[in-house]
Amino acid sequence: METKWTGKGLGITVGFSLIYFVITMLVMMSGSFTPLTWIFMTALIGLLAGVPYMYITAREQIFGVSIIMNLIVGLIYFIAGELSNLVIVTLIASAILAEIIRKLSGYKSLKGNLCSYILFAFGMSGSPIYIWAFRDYTIQKAAEEMSAEYAASMDAMATPFMLAVMIVATIILAIIGGLIGEAILKKKLSIVGVK
Numbered sequence: 736m737e738t739k740w741t742g743k744g745l746g747i748t749v750g751f752s753l754i755y756f757v758i759t760m761l762v763m764m765s766g767s768f769t770p771l772t773w774i775f776m777t778a779l780i781g782l783l784a785g786v787p788y789m790y791i792t793a794r795e796q797i798f799g800v801s802i803i804m805n806l807i808v809g810l811i812y813f814i815a816g817e818l819s820n821l822v823i824v825t826l827i828a829s830a831i832l833a834e835i836i837r838k839l840s841g842y843k844s845l846k847g848n849l850c851s852y853i854l855f856a857f858g859m860s861g862s863p864i865y866i867w868a869f870r871d872y873t874i875q876k877a878a879e880e881m882s883a884e885y886a887a888s889m890d891a892m893a894t895p896f897m898l899a900v901m902i903v904a905t906i907i908l909a910i911i912g913g914l915i916g917e918a919i920l921k922k923k924l925s926i927v928g929v930k
Contacts, residue, residue, distance in 0.1 A: 744795050751791040752807035758784045770889035774863045778904035781856035785912025793929040796842035801833035805858050822861035829858040843929050849913040856909035866893040
């Protein structure tokens, strides 16, 4: 197992970070159709990003993969002017917690990588959490950028119960996404010694 980053490993990690960014962007854009999709964006990302995450964490068995992935995503959103303070917090926290789990599990554990992925899936949760943390501001912005109907629907959905459902859905769909990644990558994971 490599103990230091190589140029090739870093390049591949950046490439998979860009794939992850595209997934987050497509899911975020789908939130324009209905507030429900926006509220559950982290759950949908968790379902869709399992394959790239499970691949890159198995390939690069070294500290920093999750951090690099969220750093790249954060930088792109920052450049695009779409990065909020709350998303910065959730990107940093989820990446650090995911890396701690990877390190504690020794990088070669499927269960460890899956557990790290569950935490990693909450990286973009700062976006929908805005509705609970800054309700009036978020509703006002939704009315300005989307429509009054969209904002009213968002306001009605943003209950404490829905927050709990969003958190549980993210965990469940991240597990499913990670298991799909494991199933698709089974041969590759065994080659690199991830069990």
